[in-house]
Amino acid sequence: MARAKTPTATPPGKQQPRGAKPAKDKPAGSVGRRAGADPDADAPRGTGGELQQQAGGKRPQLTTNQGVVIADNQNSLTPTPRGPTLLEDFILREKITHFDHERIPERIVHARGSAAHGYFELTKSLSKYTRAKLFSKVGTRTPVFTRFSTVAGGAGSVDTPRDVRGFAVKFYTEEGNFDLVGNNIPVFFIQDAMKFPDVVHSVKMEPDRAFPQAASAHDTFWDFISLTPESMHMIMWAMSDRTIPRSLRTIEGFGIHSFRFLNEDGKSTFVKFHWRPKLGIQSTVWDEALKLQAADNDFHRRDLFESIQAGNFPEWEFGVQLFTQEQADAFPFDHLDPTKIIPESLVPVQIVGRMVLDRWPDNFFAETEQVAYCPANIVPGIDFSNDPLLQGRLFSYLDTQLIRLGGPNFNQIPINQPKCPFANHQRDGHMQMQVHKGRVNYEPSSLQDDSPRADMKAGFRSFAEQLDDGVKGRVRPESFADHYSQARMFFRSLEKPEQAHLASALVFELSKVETPKVRERMVGHLRNIDESLAERVADGLGLDTLPPPADAAMEPIDMPAAPEVRIIGRMRETLKGRTVGILIDEGSDAAALKALRKAAESAGAMVKIVAPKLGGAVLSDGKKQPADGQLQGTPSVVFDAVAVLLSEDAGKKLAKDSAAVDFVAFAWAHLKAIAHDAGAAPLLKAGNVGKDAGIVAASDPKGFVKAAGTRQFAREPKLRDLA
Ligand code: HDD
Numbered sequence: 206m207a208r209a210k211t212p213t214a215t216p217p218g219k220q221q222p223r224g225a226k227p228a229k230d231k232p233a234g235s236v237g238r239r240a241g242a243d244p245d246a247d248a249p250r251g252t253g254g255e256l257q258q259q260a261g262g263k264r265p266q267l268t269t270n271q272g273v274v275i276a277d278n279q280n281s282l283t284p285t286p287r288g289p290t291l292l293e294d295f296i297l298r299e300k301i302t303h304f305d306h307e308r309i310p311e312r313i314v315h316a317r318g319s320a321a322h323g324y325f326e327l328t329k330s331l332s333k334y335t336r337a338k339l340f341s342k343v344g345t346r347t348p349v350f351t352r353f354s355t356v357a358g359g360a361g362s363v364d365t366p367r368d369v370r371g372f373a374v375k376f377y378t379e380e381g382n383f384d385l386v387g388n389n390i391p392v393f394f395i396q397d398a399m400k401f402p403d404v405v406h407s408v409k410m411e412p413d414r415a416f417p418q419a420a421s422a423h424d425t426f427w428d429f430i431s432l433t434p435e436s437m438h439m440i441m442w443a444m445s446d447r448t449i450p451r452s453l454r455t456i457e458g459f460g461i462h463s464f465r466f467l468n469e470d471g472k473s474t475f476v477k478f479h480w481r482p483k484l485g486i487q488s489t490v491w492d493e494a495l496k497l498q499a500a501d502n503d504f505h506r507r508d509l510f511e512s513i514q515a516g517n518f519p520e521w522e523f524g525v526q527l528f529t530q531e532q533a534d535a536f537p538f539d540h541l542d543p544t545k546i547i548p549e550s551l552v553p554v555q556i557v558g559r560m561v562l563d564r565w566p567d568n569f570f571a572e573t574e575q576v577a578y579c580p581a582n583i584v585p586g587i588d589f590s591n592d593p594l595l596q597g598r599l600f601s602y603l604d605t606q607l608i609r610l611g612g613p614n615f616n617q618i619p620i621n622q623p624k625c626p627f628a629n630h631q632r633d634g635h636m637q638m639q640v641h642k643g644r645v646n647y648e649p650s651s652l653q654d655d656s657p658r659a660d661m662k663a664g665f666r667s668f669a670e671q672l673d674d675g676v677k678g679r680v681r682p683e684s685f686a687d688h689y690s691q692a693r694m695f696f697r698s699l700e701k702p703e704q705a706h707l708a709s710a711l712v713f714e715l716s717k718v719e720t721p722k723v724r725e726r727m728v729g730h731l732r733n734i735d736e737s738l739a740e741r742v743a744d745g746l747g748l749d750t751l752p753p754p755a756d757a758a759m760e761p762i763d764m765p766a767a768p769e770v771r772i773i774g775r776m777r778e779t780l781k782g783r784t785v786g787i788l789i790d791e792g793s794d795a796a797a798l799k800a801l802r803k804a805a806e807s808a809g810a811m812v813k814i815v816a817p818k819l820g821g822a823v824l825s826d827g828k829k830q831p832a833d834g835q836l837q838g839t840p841s842v843v844f845d846a847v848a849v850l851l852s853e854d855a856g857k858k859l860a861k862d863s864a865a866v867d868f869v870a871f872a873w874a875h876l877k878a879i880a881h882d883a884g885a886a887p888l889l890k891a892g893n894v895g896k897d898a899g900i901v902a903a904s905d906p907k908g909f910v911k912a913a914g915t916r917q918f919a920r921e922p923k924l925r926d927l928a
Contacts (some may be wrong), residue, residue: 216323233466250746269299307888309574310361312610313407315371317419318354319364319506320573321513323562325349325523326377331557332664334474334527335466337586339378340557347360348377351562352576353453353505357408358419364495364505365489366419367448367710372458373578374560378446378623385478385903387600390447391459393543394436396685398597403429404436419840422717431726434688436757437734440697443709446488446703446772451845453505454512454519454782455487462595463540464582464670465588466527473668475540475590477547479554485519485777490916491710491874492819496842504843505740513565515811517782522559537762539684544692545593548767572620577606578853585665612636628657689733689761696735698766702918705927712745724748729755745801770891778914781809786844788836788868788885790859795824797882797903804914808844815839817862825852837864841872846913848880849888850903860887869894876920877910880905895923 241556258853267275275296282294312318323345331340343852354360354371370389375382391747393403407429411414417423441698442448450456458480466474489853490499512519526547528540538545566572573784580595581604589595606615615621630646634864647651696704713732715724724746727834731739732754743751768774787798802812816822824830833839841847849869851859860867870892872879881889882903894900899917921927 315354320352321562322564329557335586362419387455414855449494451487463590479524524554694764708741725752783845790855795826849885851884856884860891880909
């Protein structure tokens with residue numbers, strides 16, 4: 206019988222810290238000193254030393270995995286001072302062997318990710334619809350571990366490519382783990398899991414040349430997509446600003462598939478799950494996303510880390526769309542098709558809870574890397590739908606963990622363990638951490654009273670679905686045949702600047718495609734979505750004539766606009782959770798800095814000072830102001846809004862400094878607010894910064910806070926062709 210109450214239980218064999226008497230540390234390397242010839246050899250054994258004594262702490266002794274205390278961690282064992290190394294050196298062998306085995310296979314998709322602990326709190330009871338306890342009693346808090354990821358890049362790739370973001374939440378409920386493994390986009394590329402390896406192969410780096418890394422802008426991806434009309438709705442989302450988020454704290458999340466809720470009476474209600482960021486949705490502009498890759502590979506990870514460390518805990522509202530079979534039958538699409546959304550005009554989203562992420566993991570590998578999400582992890586009161594993509598996922602995730610984490614006992618890794626008791630007759634296997642007692646590891650049995658038994662009442666029961674008569678075969682349902690209507694609805698629902706961004710994104714991506722027929726095939730699909738979009742993209746690609754529209758299995762229909770798909774209008778005009786960078790230099794106005802900082806911080810922003818020297822600058826009041834970032838390594842792309850406070854001399858000097866000129870020029874180009882004083886005027890001129898509602902006087906902190914809470918989309922037509 207296996208029973209574990211907490212996922213933090215220390216597994217047998219884990220190194221236990223030993224108490225140690227403080228002793229002197231040898232300097233690392235200890236060149237010329239050998240174990241045995243160590244002048245400190247008689248000192249008490251241990252790793253406590255000067256450093257530790259200075260810190261006033263107590264260090265545990267350094268040991269091998271067998272618990273043997275190590276005397277010298279700097280030199281391997283040799284018969285003479287100059288070698289060779291002896292095979293006998295079990296300490297060296299153990300250390301190197303373990304190091305050699307440090308890496309596990311990275312995830313085939315979603316390899317690059319960042320995660321945090323937190324909790325989910327129910328704010329509205331759903332007990333009418335589900336018997337799942339986490340959704341029943343208002344106020345119930347369920348611990349969660351949430352991992353965000355990019356899809357295409359490897360674990361060491363950058364945070365800010367154009368890509369879908371994974372949004373996976375493990376709820377450690379009192380009835381077992383429930384994993385909601387979603388994305389920041391509510392639809393998917395394909396309708397059937399059978400095509401998943403193909404779509405993933407096509408987007409990953411091309412197999413012969415091993416590039417591009419973390420990018421969809423290449424031939425194989427667009428070849429596959431242009432031959433897969435069902436992907437068109439997802440392509441509209443993927444080419445929108447949703448895939449270049451400003452922060453992981455400002456993305457939405459979606460469970461995508463229809464699931465079922467089952468109540469105490471076994472009555473079923475369909476449900477779609479939504480996460481909505483408390484800070485509103487916020488994306489970057491494309492040029493900013495590109496420059497962020499150069500400025501900070503870890504931009505999103507760092508942002509999540511810093512906001513949690515600063516106590517600005519990221520928060521999402523949790524919403525559900527609930528609908529019956531009868532409602533579903535009346536939709537002009539099939540809700541089991543994961544390339545479709547249910548517009549909120551048909552079924553509104555009800556907010557029923559919130560998620561707060563308030564603790565960064567202690568160890569990246571143990572938690573973020575080893576966490577094993579699986580859409581098949583559900584609890585009583587929740588059930589699957591027949592969505593063929595979901596059905597395939599139910600198999601794939603467990604299978605992938607077996608190779609990734611090395612065997613069937615990965616659920617005993619602390620981050621994967623349920624926080625409720627668990628017990629069954631599964632036994633043995635690689636890395637078994639539990640010592641099962643007794644004779645009984647089978648059922649039925651009568652030898653041991655405490656051996657676990659199934660519980661008909663409390664246990665998980667599937668929905669007793671009445672299935673239609675059918676003929677076995679490999680068939681795509683006719684109800685999945687409309688590939689363009691929702692793509693059109695998405696594009697036409699966007700605001701004008703968003704439509705322009707989407708068209709530019711398509712031009713950018715397809716311009717990286719070398720094969721003309723692939724580019725043309727894509728434009729043929731766009732013609733079924735929106736003729737004006739097809740024309741813009743064809744023009745951007747320099748096509749002389751429009752290719753014919755792609756064959757459509759079903760004529761697209763015009764659906765009512767769905768405002769919920771927009772970003773503009775759904776951003777929050779606030780500085781809360783945002784970062785403001787203030788550029789200063791020698792002689793900057795101390796009072797203006799104080800006032801701006803105060804205004805921005807009171808509005809909830811994090812303020813960082815940037816200066817040509819990290820040591821900072823002496824302000825007008827004669828006091829030294831240290832900097833948080835040095836100008837060359839802290840470009841304005843890392844901020845949501847900037848201010849420039851310069852003395853007359855510094856303004857003239859920095860107008861000739863390319864890093865300073867870029868600082869203001871890019872803030873302008875990326876539609877950000879800029880506050881400045883008179884001294885900064887020459888720099889703004891050098892950066893070709895114009896005038897608009899986003900360019901405010903530093904003497905008007907209130908005006909700056911208002912302008913900085915949003916992006917200046919009205920500025921964009923001055924900067925690029927949005928036709
Ligand atoms: Fe998947 C990982 C999301 C379809 C097979 N998927 C993975 C992760 C997310 C998603 C967020 C990362 C989890 C983590 O942080 O560890 N996947 C989705 C969504 C899908 C989807 C929203 C469609 C609605 N996935 C999908 C299909 C298959 C897979 C159809 C296979 C048939 N996904 C996997 C996988 C991964 C994975 C290979 C890689 C690592 C892992 O599972 O644990 O099994």
